[in-house]
Amino acid sequence: MSPSAITPPPSSPTTSSPTFKILIPEPLSEEGLTLLRSSTHEVTYHPKTTPETLASLLPSYHALIIRSETKVTASLLSPDISPNLRVIARAGVGVDNINVEAATKRGIIVVNSPHGNIAAAAEHTIALLLATARNVGRADAGMKTGKWERSKLVGVEVGGKTLGIIGLGKVGMKVARMATGLGMKVLGLDPYASPEIARSAGVKLIGGGGMEELLKEVDFLTVHTPLLASTADMIGEKELRLMKRTARVLNVARGGVYNEAALLKALEEGWIAGAGIDVYTQEPVKFDEESTAARLARHPKVVATPHLGASTVEAQENVSMDVCTQVLEILRGGMPTAAVNAPLILPEEYRRLEPFVKLIERMASLYTQHFARKKPNRLGGRRFELTYHGALASVPPPSTRPLTAALIKGLLSSISSHAGRDVNIVNASLIARERGIAIDEKFVRDNDTTTSTSGSGGEGGQVTLRSLLTSKEGNEDEQEQEQVIEGVVTSNDIFISKLDRFAGANFQPEGTLLVLRNYDRPGKIGGVGMVVGRHGINIRFMQVAGLSNSGGGGGGGGGTKRREGEEVREKGKGEEDSKEALMILGVEGDVTEEVVRELTSQEGILDVSLVRL
Ligand SMILES: NC(=O)c1ccc[n+]([C@@H]2O[C@H](COP(=O)([O-])OP(=O)(O)OC[C@H]3O[C@@H](n4cnc5c(N)ncnc54)[C@H](O)[C@@H]3O)[C@@H](O)[C@H]2O)c1
């Protein structure tokens, strides 16, 4: 995945391997732990951390990997308790134990493993279905205490019976397919389910408002929705009273989708025949407190398991690898594959956007370091326009959020005044709004620009970053009114093709660059070479860009405009000397302030920017 997509280490060069701190306060499969330990990061694995210990540990951690028992509350997510937290990873599906809204406000990415334990959860549902139908729990408990009970434990068959499934998502659909395989008739209720997919799995989808119809008809009921405000207590007394007295219910979703008190009453008073329960409103269930959850778990008509839906070797390996991979990716500035609080970007779509993300981030960082270095606070009050040409314009992506997030990140990464927060896909637009940075995007389908990316195999393209002042301030330099950078993606590389009024050079935006604006006269290159050589700095490459014909913004083009102080230095030179050029040097070595000062004082050098990308 991306080497440099969204969240950089704090003020560290992109080439180094930073060390972050990762905390795992719950059991996690060894595969992911091994992956984490093979990285440069510091991994703390304390699988039995109490909430109090968690609060005391969190301040120094950048990543938190949890399962269902750790409650990540708004207070744990306050900046004083978790100031460094960048990512919360849920090694599983349900994120109802994480205050996702509080995380989003702080730009903390929440990721999960949406597929890793689906088969396990569906199989466990079927296990509870059969166990409930055939009294497997009670029979086993009896045998353990020496009881040979047969007549008391006569069960029912599931073949030919009707199963109602509320929530036809990943787990629900898998349960449906398994149930039809057992010869069951399946009714489904899910306002968002696709009728075609349901039909293909042999499910009869009940239309909106069909809950009553479904409850009256089913012999078994299973719920597979997430726990949300809209699904909490979805099956309560009213619903349970509608069911057949012989019906059995299953919960492998979340404690709370059935009202536990109503369920207990239904079992005690015989409105239904039994239940298979894996999840509870109180976890772990406190048996000594005789809570409703404990009474349900102990009830003779209940087959109870202690939240084992995802507890298979295979599922735990899957979720562990899924989230650990994502955590490492996020910590190195890349994109997660399953972020809960970021737009869904399919891996193939992200692969397509990745070089553009990298290009735009570098263009924006170049912008800040070249144009705004003397007045970084001037980023606010500017409008940034991203114009996409070529492949991105011909087939626009479903979401450009990675691109605009890369813009904000690039603009702000070289100045550390964005309230200590990392910029990422989750919080980029919020940070931009706070800083008064406006962003526009345009797609231009012009054949000319695609030809400029020849060799790109159709996946290349050009991006123009144009920055405009939203309000003209009294003493604003005319050259600051509109500033332009153009960049190009070819199949393998990214280049800057135009910087301000200067084009004709194609340089790779990486490493340390010296950008010198000079009068286009002989001898300049030699003078610059002497200065950097004297300071032991190697020149990796050198490119010269001339004034572009179009002018391209930057104060109206033409190239004859001088900035304050320039005329004094150039006094006495002829008019032909005033034509400007841009020299871009890729350098290696310690470029100090002194080097920049010396270069600036060279005759005919108008301006020097030191850019680190
Ligand atoms: N017991 C376990 O160990 C275990 C393991 C895995 C998943 N789960 C739980 O299973 C649940 C489902 O997981 P999933 O991966 O299938 O999720 P999913 O997002 O793929 O599916 C959820 C489905 O619920 C539907 N839904 C939402 N509100 C609804 C409503 N009011 N009425 C009917 N349908 C509604 C959605 O449209 C969606 O199709 C989650 O709560 C998850 O935490 C539990």
Ligand SMILES: O=C(O)[C@H](O)COP(=O)(O)O
């Ligand atoms: O939502 C889930 O993925 C399951 O409930 C699994 O929870 P667990 O990771 O605590 O087993």
